[in-house]
Amino acid sequence: MLNKTFYRIVLLVSFLGINALVIWGISSVLSYLNTGADRSTMLHREVAMKAVYLPKVEWENLENPGRPMELPTLAAIEKDYLSAWHVRNMAFMNNDRYGISDYYTDSARVRLYEQIDLNLAQGNWFKNTTLEHHPELDFYSEDGTLVVFTDHHVSTYQEVYNKEELLFQHRNSTSFQVLMLLEDGFWRIRHLKELPKPSKTEVTAEKTKRLLQKIPPMKGVNYYPRDTPWDTFGPTFNDSIVNSDFERLRQMGLNTVRIFVQYEDFGGAIVPPEKIALLQELLSLAGENDLQVVVTLFDFYGDYDVPNWTLTHRHAETIVNALKEHPALLGWDIKNEPDLDFESRGEQRVTAWLREMVTAVQKWDALHPVTIGWSSPEAAVVLAEEVDYVSFHYYREVDEFKAAYSVLKEAVNTKPLVLQEYGYSSYDGIWNAFLGSEESQAMYYKQMQALLKKEELPFLFWGFHDFKEIPTEVVGRLPWRKARQKYFGILDTEGKPKEAYPYLDYGKPTP
Amino acid sequence: MRRFFPLCILLVFTACDKAVQPAEGDGTWDIAWVNPIDSVRAGTPISLKFTGIRSDTATSIYISNAFGTTVLPLKKEENTWVCAIPKHFVRKAGPLYWKVLYDEKVKLANRIAVVPDAGSIPHVETYFGPRSITVGARDYSMLVTIPTDPFDNTLLAGTPVTIKSEFQNTVELTQERTADFIAWKNIVSKKTAGRMLVSASCLETDTKELTTILFPANAEAFEIAYSRNHRYADGNQIITFQTNLLKDAYGNLVGDGTLVTFFIKDAQGGYLKTTGMTIDGVAKASLLHPAEAAQWQVTAYVTGAAKSNTISVVFEQAISDFEVSFSEDQRSVTIGPLKSFMDQIVPDGIDVVLRVYDIEGKPLSTKKETTKKGRCLFKLPREYFENGTYQLEIAAAGMLKKYKTELR
Numbered sequence: 001m002l003n004k005t006f007y008r009i010v011l012l013v014s015f016l017g018i019n020a021l022v023i024w025g026i027s028s029v030l031s032y033l034n035t036g037a038d039r040s041t042m043l044h045r046e047v048a049m050k051a052v053y054l055p056k057v058e059w060e061n062l063e064n065p066g067r068p069m070e071l072p073t074l075a076a077i078e079k080d081y082l083s084a085w086h087v088r089n090m091a092f093m094n095n096d097r098y099g100i101s102d103y104y105t106d107s108a109r110v111r112l113y114e115q116i117d118l119n120l121a122q123g124n125w126f127k128n129t130t131l132e133h134h135p136e137l138d139f140y141s142e143d144g145t146l147v148v149f150t151d152h153h154v155s156t157y158q159e160v161y162n163k164e165e166l167l168f169q170h171r172n173s174t175s176f177q178v179l180m181l182l183e184d185g186f187w188r189i190r191h192l193k194e195l196p197k198p199s200k201t202e203v204t205a206e207k208t209k210r211l212l213q214k215i216p217p218m219k220g221v222n223y224y225p226r227d228t229p230w231d232t233f234g235p236t237f238n239d240s241i242v243n244s245d246f247e248r249l250r251q252m253g254l255n256t257v258r259i260f261v262q263y264e265d266f267g268g269a270i271v272p273p274e275k276i277a278l279l280q281e282l283l284s285l286a287g288e289n290d291l292q293v294v295v296t297l298f299d300f301y302g303d304y305d306v307p308n309w310t311l312t313h314r315h316a317e318t319i320v321n322a323l324k325e326h327p328a329l330l331g332w333d334i335k336n337e338p339d340l341d342f343e344s345r346g347e348q349r350v351t352a353w354l355r356e357m358v359t360a361v362q363k364w365d366a367l368h369p370v371t372i373g374w375s376s377p378e379a380a381v382v383l384a385e386e387v388d389y390v391s392f393h394y395y396r397e398v399d400e401f402k403a404a405y406s407v408l409k410e411a412v413n414t415k416p417l418v419l420q421e422y423g424y425s426s427y428d429g430i431w432n433a434f435l436g437s438e439e440s441q442a443m444y445y446k447q448m449q450a451l452l453k454k455e456e457l458p459f460l461f462w463g464f465h466d467f468k469e470i471p472t473e474v475v476g477r478l479p480w481r482k483a484r485q486k487y488f489g490i491l492d493t494e495g496k497p498k499e500a501y502p503y504l505d506y507g508k509p510t511p
Numbered sequence: 512m513r514r515f516f517p518l519c520i521l522l523v524f525t526a527c528d529k530a531v532q533p534a535e536g537d538g539t540w541d542i543a544w545v546n547p548i549d550s551v552r553a554g555t556p557i558s559l560k561f562t563g564i565r566s567d568t569a570t571s572i573y574i575s576n577a578f579g580t581t582v583l584p585l586k587k588e589e590n591t592w593v594c595a596i597p598k599h600f601v602r603k604a605g606p607l608y609w610k611v612l613y614d615e616k617v618k619l620a621n622r623i624a625v626v627p628d629a630g631s632i633p634h635v636e637t638y639f640g641p642r643s644i645t646v647g648a649r650d651y652s653m654l655v656t657i658p659t660d661p662f663d664n665t666l667l668a669g670t671p672v673t674i675k676s677e678f679q680n681t682v683e684l685t686q687e688r689t690a691d692f693i694a695w696k697n698i699v700s701k702k703t704a705g706r707m708l709v710s711a712s713c714l715e716t717d718t719k720e721l722t723t724i725l726f727p728a729n730a731e732a733f734e735i736a737y738s739r740n741h742r743y744a745d746g747n748q749i750i751t752f753q754t755n756l757l758k759d760a761y762g763n764l765v766g767d768g769t770l771v772t773f774f775i776k777d778a779q780g781g782y783l784k785t786t787g788m789t790i791d792g793v794a795k796a797s798l799l800h801p802a803e804a805a806q807w808q809v810t811a812y813v814t815g816a817a818k819s820n821t822i823s824v825v826f827e828q829a830i831s832d833f834e835v836s837f838s839e840d841q842r843s844v845t846i847g848p849l850k851s852f853m854d855q856i857v858p859d860g861i862d863v864v865l866r867v868y869d870i871e872g873k874p875l876s877t878k879k880e881t882t883k884k885g886r887c888l889f890k891l892p893r894e895y896f897e898n899g900t901y902q903l904e905i906a907a908a909g910m911l912k913k914y915k916t917e918l919r
Contacts, residue, residue, distance in 0.1 A: 066653065066695070088579075092579060092580070107663050111578040111579075111599060111602075111603060112578060112579065114597075114599040115578060115579035115580075115581065115599065116579075118581050118597055118599070119579075119581055122581060122582065122583065124580075124581055124582045126580055138691040139691050139693060139695070141638065141640070141653055141655050141695075142640065142641065142651070142652065142653035142697070143638075143640025143641045143652075143653065145638065145640065146638050146655055146693075148691045148692055148693060150691075158580065160573060160580065160582055160612075162571070162582055166615070167571060167573070167582055167612055167615065168573060168582075168610075168612050168615055168617075169615075176577060177691065177692065179657070179665075179692050179693070181638075190657075191657070191665055191692055192577050192578065193577060193604070193605050193664075193665065193692075194576065194577040194605040194606055196606070197606075
């Protein structure tokens with residue numbers, strides 16, 4: 001009897017279960033069939049894409065024998081054309097077809113697929129980017145679905161890898177003629193043909209156009225406001241504090257400040273105008289106080305990877321173009337102590353990025369010198385050919401300075417040298433067994449300033465103020481590092497001169 | 512080694528910019544390209560052969576064209592080192608670059624021009640649009656042709672393409688030459704509506720047939736007329752307005768479905784509107800006769816394009832009078848029978864309005880009814896109208912009758 005009831009229950013439950021499954025199955029088929037292209041997605045307008053690929057694009061000529069080009073269409077073509085480059089770059093990096101079908105027509109994508117399959121089999125992969133495009137419209141059809149243009153001097157950079165090994169890297173400038181078709185809302189590449197090379201003179205001409213000012217004899221400081229170290233342009237930016245600091249620097253007879261522009265803080269690829277306004281304000285305050293400003297870009301940036309190059313280029317271009325006319329601008333420091341990233345990111349990756357960035361900044365601003373703030377005299381030989389003057393930092397013993405400096409001077413003999421950071425912490429506490437003192441800091445500066453005067457070496461010391469707090473990103477969490485970093489100033493946290501102050505006070509005779 | 516980078520890059524530039532011969536290298540190896548090739552026709556297999564390569568294990572060959580890059584090892588065959596260029600590289604027309612790499616340096620580099628396979632029968636893609644245009648000399652469709660070789664390479668500039676179009680038994684041929692990948696022509700509209708067929712041919716290849724429809728242009732000024740069963744305002748019969756044949760400037764009947772709007776202005780300055788769409792050039796629209804005498808001024812428009820003449824339509828009064836009778840308590844008012852122009856009972860549905868005022872003339876209520884079998888009945892119930900004297904107004908077929916009555 002019990003058994004029978006049990007079977008009944010089992011039968012009933014399984015009957016209900018099977019029915020539920022069948023209904024669930026049918027409903028999921030139905031709901032699947034109802035997904036997909038609804039009207040809102042038909043035109044691909046729904047995805048607000050984050051900027052991932054922003055090479056410089058300058059349309060040269062929109063005259064064409066077909067239909068007059070509308071600017072919104074041109075923007076759509078440009079966007080899809082750049083996306084085509086981006087998905088192709090990504091496909092060649094990962095040997096993955098992802099995204100190709102969105103931006104290449106059936107017949108064009110076959111060529112890319114063959115390429116990817118071959119490279120996958122051979123273990124080849126590539127990091128590609130294009131930094132500049134100069135398209136010129138050749139033809140736009142009457143019904144608005146076909147466009148032909150010539151993309152002149154596409155500036156490309158490529159790194160060739162086989163498995164883990166870098167085989168080769170090179171820059172190039174190539175012109176392409178492109179035919180794109182408008183297919184279901186996407187402009188897709190149908191034909192892509194490389195054109196004969198432009199003449200070599202065009203490539204080298206850009207280098208020679210630079211009209212560099214002389215590197216001035218810098219006497220100055222690495223500057224952060226007292227209460228907001230490593231956050232000059234944050235929400236607490238206060239022009240009167242900056243102004244009073246700059247007034248004091250002028251009274252000290254100094255002529256230069258070095259400031260830091262943080263990549264993420266300044267919006268990454270798209271720099272907000274408010275930040276630019278703050279930078280301009282700081283430069284104006286400096287100018288009013290007879291100070292010139294070295295702007296250090298890309299602070300706290302540490303990626304350097306080829307796929308992001310177009311983004312860092314847009315970042316730098318915006319800032320360079322906004323400031324290059326400013327009378328208080330002295331020059332550009334591409335990056336602070338990039339050699340410290342050699343170990344984690346790879347020397348090749350960092351130097352390739354730096355080389356490209358130096359060239360780009362030199363192109364955007366032909367007047368102001370470009371440098372890189374290397375962390376040691378030994379590192380400063382890297383890219384010495386490319387920069388306009390060589391900057392190095394020195395935090396070691398005074399006695400060893402002369403030897404290290406001579407080696408560097410020998411190695412880069414034609415380029416001016418600047419000691420861009422040096423200093424001594426007067427920290428006196430548990431972490432250095434109470435061995436530091438203001439006296440030893442003063443002694444350091446006394447010796448260094450004498451040396452620098454003798455060598456006629458321009459200098460920017462570190463730093464102006466002592467700081468109450470050091471952000472963790474700067475030296476890490478370790479308390480002995482933080483503690484040391486707090487006391488590099490020649491003014492204490494109250495703004496009173498420390499013992500080293502007189503040695504850097506060029507407004508009065510040195511004691 | 513880092514310090515050689517600039518040199519290395521310079522070398523690459525130099526290598527790329529040089530004409531085909533001679534090959535460039537860094538000079539430290541005694542490397543030679545033993546089967547130099549300037550240019551090949553697309554699809555021809557190529558093998559590069561070298562001598563003087565010192566280390567065949569660490570040496571590789573870099574190959575690139577517009578569609579990508581690869582790196583391949585060199586194979587040793589007796590005293591030479593060989594690289595067979597992968598098929599898809601030789602199928603793509605344009606410069607094909609190769610560089611012999613060793614230790615991140617270019618030992619030898621050059622390029623081969625791959626030219627489109629012009630000898631084979633080409634493919635021709637056609638793009639035609641817009642697919643409908645209006646007649647007249649202004650509008651046109653554009654035919655774009657892209658002739659390609661069997662490997663999907665666009666043919667060299669200057670390749671002749673014949674573009675053909677047929678319209679009403681007349682065939683026109685023109686020859687265009689490719690530039691910027693394409694050969695194209697604007698196919699200008701004609702003066703008569705119809706279908707135009709186009710196609711193209713390039714060398715021995717003919718394309719499929721493509722069509723554009725020439726639609727008539729906008730209508731020109733037109734005339735209207737009306738027709739009706741009789742001239743009486745009986746509120747029942749239908750008057751029909753009709754256009755003459757609507758044509759464009761070239762004498763083509765306008766497209767079916769062209770909307771014509773008839774605007775009617777009555778003697779009081781009020782407007783009525785009715786619309787019709789053309790079929791075979793004629794649009795018709797209807798309206799009910801008014802229930803009272805009227806004079807209409809009628810003008811028709813094709814919005815934004817054309818206007819008709821204005822015609823006048825007169826309706827005579829059909830219902831000359833009507834009777835009103837009250838019940839004993841005066842609370843039921845019967846109107847009718849309403850009679851039309853032949854003393855026939857009017858068709859059902861003539862509007863009758865009763866307005867009730869109090870003795871001072873203050874309006875209390877308005878009731879509307881329609882006739883049924885020529886009559887209609889209003890009731891004035893005690894719940895709403897207390898006993899007393901009221902003024903009543905009855906309006907029907909443009910006539911008004913007034914009564915003073917005492918409801919009981």
